[in-house]
Amino acid sequence: MNKVIEIEHLYKAFGDRKVLIDANLDVYESENMVVLGRSGTGKSVLIKIIAGILPADKGSVKVLGQEVTQLNKKEMNELRLKIGFSFQNSALYDSMTVRENLEFPLVRNVRNMSRGEINKAVHKVLDSVGLLKSIDQMPSELSGGQKKRIGIARTLIMNPTIMLYDEPTAGLDPITCMEINQLINEVKENYKTSSIIITHDLTCAKETGDRVAVLFDGNFKFQGTFDEVFKDPDPRIKNFYDYNFIENQKK
Numbered sequence: 001m002n003k004v005i006e007i008e009h010l011y012k013a014f015g016d017r018k019v020l021i022d023a024n025l026d027v028y029e030s031e032n033m034v035v036l037g038r039s040g041t042g043k044s045v046l047i048k049i050i051a052g053i054l055p056a057d058k059g060s061v062k063v064l065g066q067e068v069t070q071l072n073k074k075e076m077n078e079l080r081l082k083i084g085f086s087f088q089n090s091a092l093y094d095s096m097t098v099r100e101n102l103e104f105p106l107v108r109n110v111r112n113m114s115r116g117e118i119n120k121a122v123h124k125v126l127d128s129v130g131l132l133k134s135i136d137q138m139p140s141e142l143s144g145g146q147k148k149r150i151g152i153a154r155t156l157i158m159n160p161t162i163m164l165y166d167e168p169t170a171g172l173d174p175i176t177c178m179e180i181n182q183l184i185n186e187v188k189e190n191y192k193t194s195s196i197i198i199t200h201d202l203t204c205a206k207e208t209g210d211r212v213a214v215l216f217d218g219n220f221k222f223q224g225t226f227d228e229v230f231k232d233p234d235p236r237i238k239n240f241y242d243y244n245f246i247e248n249q250k251k
């Protein structure tokens with residue numbers, strides 16, 4: 001299986017605050033990799049480095065075979081078109097309708113698309129997130145879960161190879177969380193994406209992650225399937241969250 005993201009010995013600090021220290025992580029083709037970690041451990045910093053939004057201090061970050069730490073602005077912009085970044089706050093433009101929000105990345109990044117092609121792409125992507133009916137609504141008329149869906153649709157419209165989800169279920173009720181988890185899995189199936197999913201939500205991790213990696217003290221000592229990681233006797237994992245709590249929820 002090909003690696004689509006390869007991170008080796010990554011180091012990133014802000015002044016005295018060392019956030020990532022010798023972090024190593026691989027993501028394979030067609031894989032959902034969940035990154036877990038407490039608040040402030042550097043999860044968002046990690047995906048911002050992958051997307052070229054923040055520079056790394058040291059180490060290697062290869063995305064689709066390209067070393068992002070060495071790319072110039074033009075090369076990074078081209079690579080970024082293959083990376084869908086689903087922001088925590090959905091990042092929709094409040095003054096635009098859903099249709100306009102979805103057209104925006106196409107109009108900005110893809111030349112020579114006809115009106116008909118743009119319409120077709122908007123309809124296809126809205127259909128795949130189950131919100132065709134909301135095409136003419138304003139973001140203010142949507143629920144939190146619907147906004148997340150539209151935010152995801154706006155990245156999918158560019159047919160990304162990699163999806164980076166920042167806290168996709170934050171602030172949603174349990175049923176909406178379940179629907180978003182399902183959508184993340186459908187995106188993987190239908191768009192053949194490889195993803196990093198950042199979350200605090202253990203149910204999301206279990207439902208969407210082919211593998212999970214837990215960020216502690218700047219690196220990923222714990223990686224594997226959800227069950228492998230949470231069976232680790234290390235007290236940091238035991239204390240991380242009450243694994244038994246979610247196991248008991250299933251009973």
Ligand SMILES: Nc1ncnc2c1ncn2[C@@H]1O[C@H](COP(=O)(O)OP(=O)(O)OP(=O)(O)O)[C@@H](O)[C@H]1O
Binds near residue numbers: 037042
């Ligand atoms: N641009 C920046 N300038 C200075 N410090 C930053 C910057 N971005 C992040 N940090 C710091 O890096 C640390 C990690 O931040 P990050 O946002 O990656 O945490 P996180 O694990 O995503 O947390 P949360 O789950 O709360 O979103 C924090 O201490 C934060 O203050």
